[in-house]
Amino acid sequence: ELQxxxxxxxxxxxxxxxxxxxxxxxxxxxxxxxxRSVEGDKLAQQDRVAQLEKEVAMLKEKIHHLDDMLKSQxxxxxxxxEQLQNSKTVILAKDSTIQELKERVSYLEAEVGPKGNLxxxxxxxxxxxxxxxxxxxxxxxxxxxxxxxxxx
Numbered sequence: 001e002l003q004x005x006x007x008x009x010x011x012x013x014x015x016x017x018x019x020x021x022x023x024x025x026x027x028x029x030x031x032x033x034x035x036r037s038v039e040g041d042k043l044a045q046q047d048r049v050a051q052l053e054k055e056v057a058m059l060k061e062k063i064h065h066l067d068d069m070l071k072s073q074x075x076x077x078x079x080x081x082e083q084l085q086n087s088k089t090v091i092l093a094k095d096s097t098i099q100e101l102k103e104r105v106s107y108l109e110a111e112v113g114p115k116g117n118l119x120x121x122x123x124x125x126x127x128x129x130x131x132x133x134x135x136x137x138x139x140x141x142x143x144x145x146x147x148x149x150x151x152x
Contacts, residue, residue: 097131 105124 101128101131 104127108124
């Protein structure tokens, strides 16, 4: 009976230890599953990080390309502005020449009067041809009296 009691106590102790070990095993399995989940999350996060790093690198490359394009367009705009300013200067110079020629014509018309109009027009046409032949710019400024005496 003593041996049976000892064996029953031993069995009860073993049963208690078994329950304890089963509970511990379940806790360990749950912890292992949680760790696997965390590890899986870490792998998923690592994959996401790698994907985001690729996207960032691609976006940086696109930004660099767009910066280059922007600089190129800015250079083109500056060149166009420069060309417009140069054209404006040329136009102003030609406008000045046209105004000067108009003043000469008015002065000559006033000096010659109505009877010398045909001869004056021939002289004006000759003067205009000379001006156009020289690119529209006179080599030196002449006074009105030089033009009048030249065409008289």
